[in-house]
Each structure stands twice: as structure tokens, then as C-alpha cells.
Amino acid sequence: MPKDYGIGASSKRREDVRFLTGRGQYTDDLSIHGQAHAVMVRSNVAHGKIVSIDTSAAAAMPGVLAVFTGEDFKDVGGNPAGWLIKSRNGEPMREPKRPVLAHGKVRHVGDAYAAVIAETYEQAKAAAQQIADDAVIDELPAIIDMKAAAADASNRVHDEIPDNICFDWGWIEDNRAAVDAVFKSAPHITTLELVNNRLVPNAMEPRASIGEYFPGTGDYKLTTTSQNPHLTRLLVAAFVMGIPENKLTVVAPDVGGGFGSKIYHYGEEALVLAAAKKLGRAVRWTAERSESFLSDAHGRDHVTKIELACEKDGTFLAFRTETYANVGAYLSNFSTATPTFLHGTLMAGPYKVPHVYVNVKTIFTNTAPVDAYRGAGRPEATFSLERVIDKMCRELGLDQFEVRRKNFITPDMFPYTTPVGLAYDTGNYQATLAKAIEMADVAGFDKRAAASKAKGRLRGMGLSTWIEACGIAPSHLVGVLGSRVGLYDAATVRVNATGNISVMVGAHSHGQGHETVFPQIVAERLGVPESSVEIVHGDTSKIPFGMGSYGSRSLAVCGVAMNKAIDKIVAKGKKIAAHMLEASEGDITFEDGKFSVAGTDKAKTFGEIAFSAYVPHNYPLETLEPGLEETAFYDPANFTYPAGAYICEVELDPDTGKVDVVAFHCADDFGNIMNPMIVEGQVHGGVGQGIGQALLENTTYDENGQLLTGSFMDYAMPRASDVPFYNVDYSCQTPCTHNPLGVKGCGEAGAIGSPPAVVNAVIDALHRGGMTHVTHINMPVSPGRVWQAING
Structure with missing residues (x-):
């Protein structure tokens, strides 16, 4: 039930x-x-x-x-x-x-x-x-084109930087020689050049x-x-x-x-x-x-060349990428992390590929600064990987589902350290793929495609299997990676004398539902009604510390800090109960809002203990301070690693190039689920933004640096009619092993997994219509771009 x-x-x-x-x-x-x-x-x-x-x-x-x-x-x-x-x-x-x-x-x-x-x-x-x-x-003269900017020392965004390059980063640099050697002898190499289009967040x-x-x-x-x-x-x-x-x-x-902006x-x-x-x-x-x-800081804006070396049967041998990442005119606060450690470290995906090398050149241009936008580096990595894998499958005539299944990290391999330095603690990518195939009724696709053809339209199916690093926090890791601050979080749980509870959290809520989900955890732990719990956030004078909400870190970092503060509340409550019940502290149990003496019917409610803490008439004052308020800080040992499989179906009008997303299926592993309805809402919103990037949104500057898409008349935000009813499943749970809630994060998943699924579906539709010369269309896959691709 x-x-x-x-x-x-x-x-x-x-x-x-x-x-x-x-x-x-x-x-x-x-x-x-x-x-x-x-x-x-x-x-x-x-x-x-x-x-x-x-x-x-x-x-x-x-x-x-x-x-x-x-x-x-x-x-x-x-x-x-x-x-x-x-x-x-x-x-x-x-x-x-x-x-x-x-x-x-x-x-x-x-x-x-x-x-x-x-x-x-x-x-x-x-x-x-x-x-x-x-x-x-x-x-x-305006500097707009990234490659031209890096090659022209005479025109500079900042006079002291002659080549307009902020940095030329290699990850992991020691991998480069081994990766190059693999490519020299690989039985097959697929190369794809693509653009991850610039977006305006538009909160x-x-x-x-x-x-x-x-x-x-x-x-x-x-x-x-x-x-x-x-x-x-x-x-x-x-x-x-x-x-x-x-x-x-x-x-x-x-x-x-906010979405990052x-x-x-x-x-x-x-x-x-x-x-x-x-x-x-x-x-x-x-x-x-x-x-x-x-x-406002814009998002994405990568120009990438990605290469995949593999066996003829599709076994991955190596990925190699070269990316130009636009940082705009100035460095925004997360702008240097987004194209590097939030992007390059995910370039192995959920695959057991043995070799990966990533090169990123960040370029100053005369455009608005670019920084983290929902997914922040992870969508860029996933799009590159899933598009080049799709292209390789078509070149070798291989099944897109079997190739991914063959290359997945298997459950018995965890914990698994990737060649780009992350240690995945748990996952079951085979399970999410199987669930997505079931949800999408892949076996019945040919019948649906025939029905579309009968009405003059092409139908395509696209797959994306993705992973991300969430819970952006571990200070010992982010310090090595270049962070200038610690990214831990804190929470204070204050139990008032009458038993209601104020919880001060460092994670800020701007659509995630913290005021609902955090009380659910408190209610579960302390056996109190959710309605008696108030969440306080967004005020530095009331909150002990916090590093905000982004990187799907609210529950995995701040939520765990809150949980640790609750542990302290329960521990103190046991001491008070032991005194009041004249029992040993070790004999006190706490369950369903009651402190009980094990093996007896002697008990005190949580409210009675809270009242005693503030009215200490019968209280161990010689060993315990009055009051019931605790603060905890939490700095996790590792990132969390949500993953999933997304399947998109589109219908395409070959006469006009218009693409309609007719079905979208999401099988996600978010670890333990705190509130299913809010998880579904987060996935819906993320997929909507991903579809917007894939089909509609694009930030365009002319050669003089004038923003041509500076209003909703020119910048095509997705509307309700542009998205389908989503089919969302999160039953394939593998709880995070290093936080007590077992949560992984869900806020960015939809925006990460959806763009390649949409574009892969468009290419599939065109190939099924005989247009095999079309191997890639850059986002947004607008009617004009599709029509041009069809007509050469």
C-alpha cells in the first residue's frame, strides 16, 4: 500500500x-x-x-x-x-x-x-x-567565433590575454598517449562533430x-x-x-x-x-x-569533436574528445568547473570503456558569460557520448540496445573507477534499460511506424542511456579538482517546547519542494505530523551555513546534514527518557515517536521528552543541558551517481521538416525515493527543458555580437503543445551506499538524458525513410534544419 x-x-x-x-x-x-x-x-x-x-x-x-x-x-x-x-x-x-x-x-x-x-x-x-x-x-571588432578567437592574437576580449584562451585543459593528461595508441590500431573509428547550443535560462x-x-x-x-x-x-x-x-x-x-542562473x-x-x-x-x-x-549567465555553448574507437562488434575501446567551450566575456562563478570537472569526468558514461581522454579549451568571446545551467556539464557529456554511439551503431549495422547493454558496467563490478577518475558506488544500468524497453513497447514500434507512414509521416525511436555526478560537495574531491571553497552543508533542527519543530537548512528551495520533502523525513524519523515541521531557508542570519541548491545536492548533502542533526536529537532524547523512566540509556529504544524501555510498557512520547527539555522539573541537569536543538554539518565521501535510460519517439513530416515528440519514456535510478510525486515533477520539468534544447531553443549572436534572439518573439521556448505526456518510472533503485538516506538526486536528470534521445529519434526517422545520408543535425533540430538535411 x-x-x-x-x-x-x-x-x-x-x-x-x-x-x-x-x-x-x-x-x-x-x-x-x-x-x-x-x-x-x-x-x-x-x-x-x-x-x-x-x-x-x-x-x-x-x-x-x-x-x-x-x-x-x-x-x-x-x-x-x-x-x-x-x-x-x-x-x-x-x-x-x-x-x-x-x-x-x-x-x-x-x-x-x-x-x-x-x-x-x-x-x-x-x-x-x-x-x-x-x-x-x-x-x-566583435569576437564571436571561438576557434577564430583562439587563432587571432590581434583582437582580444581582455587586452592581457593574447589568444583569448582561459585555459587548455586535458583530462586525464596521463591518459592521452594510451588513448592515441588505441586509435592508431582500432578496427573501427566513428567521428562526429557537434554543437551543444547556447541556451538562455529564462526563469x-x-x-x-x-x-x-x-x-x-x-x-x-x-x-x-x-x-x-x-x-x-x-x-x-x-x-x-x-x-x-x-x-x-x-x-x-x-x-x-533558477535552473543554475x-x-x-x-x-x-x-x-x-x-x-x-x-x-x-x-x-x-x-x-x-x-x-x-x-x-543573465547563459548555458551550454560547446563545439565538440568526439571520436569513438571500437571493435567491429561494437565493444568500446576508447573515447577521445576535443571541445571548445565558450565562457563569454567574463568568468562567472561556476564557469570554469562546468566544462571541465562537471563534463570531462563524465565522459565514460555508464560504460566500461577502458580509455578516455578529454581536451577542453575555454574561450573568451564578446558574448554574455556562460555558466551552469540545469545539468551543468553533464548534458554536454551525455549528448556527445550518446550521439557518437548512435552514429557508430548505424555505421556498423548494430542494434542500439545491444551495443549499450554489451558495454555497460555490470552490477558485480561496483564500486567501479572510471578512466576519468570517478568512483561509481552502485548502479544497475541493465535494469533501467530493460525497464525503458518494456515501458516503450519497443517490440510494437514497427506497427506504430507503419501507421505513421500511412499518414505520410516518418516515425523514429531514439535511445539515451546516461549517468551523472550529483551531490556536488565532497570537499576532499572538489579541492583536488580546483574548488576554492568547501561544498559541505549544514542544518539545525530545533524542537520547540510544545513539540513542533523548526528546521533551518542551507539548501535553498526555488521549485524543488524542500518545504514538503524535508518535513517528510523529519516526520518519519521523529514520529511527528509533517504539518508540525517548518522549514526555514534562504536567510543567512537564521541558517548556520549552506552552499545552496544546484547539482542535485539538496537531499544528498543538506538532507543528510538534517538527518544527522535528527540523530543528535534522538540521542539526547534517549538520555532524557532514561532519566525520566529510571532506566539505563542503553535500554531505551525510539520508534514511532515513543521512547520506550525495552521489554516493558514504560514509555514517553516525543512531545513529553521535548517538554521536559524546556521545563526541566524532572531532568538530568547535572549531566545534560536543557533545550532540544542540534546542528550538524555534512561533507560526503563521494558524489552520488543517478543513471537512467530514456526512449523517445518522434513523428516527422518530410515535406516540412517539422518534428513532433509523440512519446517519451524515462526509467531512472535515483536511489531511495523520498516523495514519488515530486520526483516525477522534477523529471517532467527536466525533460521539457531537454526537448526545448533539442528542438526549439537557440541563442544566436550575429557577427557584430548583437543578440538576435533577445526576446520571446525570437527565442523559442517550449510550450505545452511541444511536449507529450511523459511515462516515468523509478522502480530500479540502487541506493547510494555512502549516505544514510540512500538518495542520489533527481533534479537535473530529465535535462541530461533527453536531448540525445530526441535527436537520435529524428535521425532514426530519417534513416527509416531512406535518407541515410543524414548522419547528424545540430540542435535545435528545427523544421528548417531538418528540411535542409533532407534536401541535401
């Missing part, structure tokens, strides 16, 4: 009550008495030398309170990259300063070089336009920030749309503005989506704090949607 509460129950999302009734409280909903409004002045050229910025006319306009330019921030720190990556030759990456406001040069369309603070938004907007009209910027809520300064104490408060308030506090305080960390509070209230610190957050101090009043800024297109 399905559970009706606790771990494993499909408890309804409690946060949806306020969201769906319009009672959520977002940053832009807040109104601070006396607040002023900020508007950024953004470059309309991609690359240019700032000759002069005349602010005099703007400063004299009605309502204008202050004007800032890059000169006001030239002596403060820059926003750093969070990971230090070294090139193959051992040299550290080139790390130009990322200023709050550009000075000297502007480096992409939308690069902010001035800001206006005024009494009203309209007044600030008008003055910002005046500054833009008066500014003199000498336009320089429902645009970025917004409110800065406050309190001169009586010297304290600052930043309310902002952040997935990671503690990291924002660290970056602003220690690196950008030099504020003592204890003097800055960062609050992230309800946040309407709100992990990082942006210059507007520092700007509103500096303006608040200067003016002595709150300063707010909210992005317009057009600003978000221009200035």
Missing part, C-alpha cells in the same frame, strides 16, 4: 498553496519605506573602448539621486571564479577581473557600465537613457535585488533572487566589497526558478548595496525581461 505520510509518500507540495493563490513573497513584491530605484546603463555594442561617460545631464534630471560608473568601483575587488583550473602545461587559468560596472572597455551587449538611482523607476530609466545617449564608446522570475544599509550598526542587508545566499554573502563580503561577513545578511525569499553573484547585487550606503536608504533593482536575455 502507498504510504500516506513520511518517507516514500506522495505528500502534496505545501508551498503550492501560497504560490497558486498569489500569496508568495518574491523580492520584487517587497516594498521598503523610502526605497529608491536603480536602472543599469548597458552597452549596445559587443566590444568597445569607453572614451567618455558624461553623467552631468542625467544627474540633473528630476528625481535622480546618484549616478555610478565603473570608476566608482575600480578600486574594489572583482567577482572571482569559484574553481581554479590549470592548463595541460600546468599553468593556472587566465582570470581577468570581473568588475561591478565595466570600465575601460565594454565586452558584450548588455555589459553594464553605469547605473542611475532615482526616486522612481521611470525617472531612473529616463536618466539611464540620457547617459547612454551621451556616452562615447569606440566600437571594436519565471527575473533577477531582482534590494540593498539596505543601517548606519547605526554598520550592517548591510541584501534581499535577492538567489539559489545560494551564503555563497553570495561570501563573494560580496570577502571579494567584491570588503564588508566583514558578519555585517552582511543575504536573504532570498520566494524565488521563481541564480547560483552566482552578479554585479547588480553589489551595486544596490553600495548605493544604499551612499544614499542612506534602500535601493532596489529588478531586471526587465530583455535585460535577462542580455545579462
